[in-house]
Amino acid sequence: MSEMNVTKATPIYILSGFLGSGKTTLLHRMLSYWKDGGLKPAIIMNEIGDVNLDGILVDDELPMTEMLGGCICCTVRGDLSMQMFELINNERPDVIVIEATGAANPLEILDAVTEVSLTAKIDIKPMITVVDSVHLLELHEAQKGKTYRLMMEQIRCGSILIVNKIDRLQGKQLAEVESLLRHLNPFADLLPAVKCDVDLDRLTTMYDPLHRNHDHHEGHECDCSHKNHETTDNDQEQGCRHDRVNETHDHVTVYSHYFQGPVNSEQFEKFIADLPRDVYRGKGVLSFSDTSSRFLFQYAYREADYLKIAPKGNVPDVVVFIGEHFDKNKLAEQLRQLEAIPH
Incomplete structure (x- = not known):
């Protein structure tokens, strides 16, 4: 594991993925990995509800900030910059991992996190998206509904896709999932997994060449184009960011x-x-x-x-x-x- 220097920018990992995909399982694996390597990780947990139940299982010794009652990307967005600034300055963590609510639009999360760079020195790592391979096939077969479109957005915005729950796939379904993911996001690295058991040394040192010479979220922005969404030309000219947030959360x-x-x-x-x-x-x-x-x-x-x-x-x-x-x-x-x- 490479050494992290607290005097430099704090690395920020964002975990995206739909509800029940396995993000919390991956979070705990990453926390154990960093702790075993002698590092001090910190956690920001975002729940769209008003209770953080996943946080109950987090080690008391680890710094944790809870953002409840809405999504980082809109409702509680204004709190993120202040809370992350306080977390970095008060706790001096070696690394911060954000577990976003499964209802979150990943592009908006990236935008919200980049606002923190105005108050703290951070290094936003390529987004990790956990894909529920079984549920993806079910939704793709129907190809309708806002839940399906949100999952597609999460996949398109991921630089690393954890293809989770492959033990529940049958026959050629894994090949179908991987083919679909490569069609939706040809730039991402695919890591097949059961219970998010992946090579964490590889996961935390991966570098997406799309981010080279880009300032924070620009590389993600070009990945998450709206060409497959139902938007007007005017929406695309304006970026349609806040409108899309409302569309995402209304359902x-x-x-x-x-x-x-x-x-x-x-x-x-x-x-x-x-x-x-x-x-x-x-x-x-x-x-x-x-x-x-x-x-x-x-x-x-x-x-x-x-x-x-x-x-x-x-x-x-x-x-x-x-x-x-x-x-x-x-x-x-x-x-x-x-x-x-x-x-």
């Missing part, structure tokens, strides 16, 4: 539910099994009435996982769901009914 629905007490595990699992298909991602910290342990709950594309945890600090029982146009009121009522069931 994303987030619902956070704070529990008043424990719920029955079997009833909660049934509720999860019956979630509508337009709920893509779920996270939570739960107490169940039929067990003494607390659990970190994760849900992505019809699959749920529960991990026993002992949360640090005063962490409430909460679940957060992210998807497209689902009925938040219906979900809220169903969850209230779970709380009302006698224990």
Whole structure:
């Protein structure tokens, strides 16, 4: 691993990728890699909801900034410059990694991060996009909806594409995924992976020649052209940046539910099994009435996982769901009914 000098520009890695693709898994691998190499990494975690559940699993010793209640690229964009400046000056990290919300437009994230260069000396590394290979094939087959267009944007903006979950592909599907990715982004390096297990020494030292002689985000900007998007000529002349941010986020629905007490595990699992298909991602910290342990709950594309945890600090029982146009009121009522069931 190459040595990083804190007197020079702070390297900034941005992790992009759609909801449930595996960004948090990659984040933890990168943090362990840097720590094992004697470096001090710092984390900026961005959640479109008002709770940062992934941060519960981060080592207490690592500096972490939470940006909640919106996306770096628009809603909480104004906070980024100040928080990153404070993080660099107060903690003096060797490297910072930003895990962006899966609903984020990557070009807008890059623009937001480059604003930090006005207050702090930073070195923005080529963007890493984690691709859910299984979900990509499903969406590409339909080729419609704003979720599909957002995933395409994330892929086009990545200089390094982690082709994740290849163990769930069958037959010639891996070749189909790689062919599609090379068509969408012929400039990116493809790293096939299972659970984001990649060569981190290679990942963190890769250099994209498209960034040579470019000032921060210009290399990314030319990669993320709008030629495959539904925009007018006038939109392209103006860059259509803020309009595209609104278009991206209008279809994303987030619902956070704070529990008043424990719920029955079997009833909660049934509720999860019956979630509508337009709920893509779920996270939570739960107490169940039929067990003494607390659990970190994760849900992505019809699959749920529960991990026993002992949360640090005063962490409430909460679940957060992210998807497209689902009925938040219906979900809220169903969850209230779970709380009302006698224990």
